[in-house]
Amino acid sequence: MQPQVQHMVEKLEHLSPDRLAExxxxxxxxxxxxxxxxxxxxxxxxxxxxxxxLWNNDEDAIYDQL
Incomplete structure (x- = not known):
């Protein structure tokens, strides 16, 4: 198990059931x-x-500058 995960598990072991649900x-x-x-x-x-x-056409090229 990764050290970070193990650290989280240790913290979780000290929480109340209500906090664990959260x-x-x-x-x-x-x-x-x-x-x-x-x-x-x-x-x-x-x-x-x-x-x-649809976007890349000559008719709408003017809008490319906006």
Whole structure:
């Protein structure tokens, strides 16, 4: 086990059941937030090619300077 993880486990051993539940909820929150960020990043990356056809054209070149 990594030293940082072992240190966290030692801290968790001293928490009350109520506090452990809060920590568990916070970990779930962090995981969901990270997953949401990954999904948004992946979606943006995948849509770049599709939008490039719309964004890169001579008619709208004037807007590139804004």
């Amino acid at each position: 920590v568990d909820n916070f970990i779930d929150f962090l995981q969901q937030r990270d997953q949401g960020n990954r999904l948004r990043r992946d979606f943006a990356h995948l849509s770049e090619a599709a939008f490039a056809k």
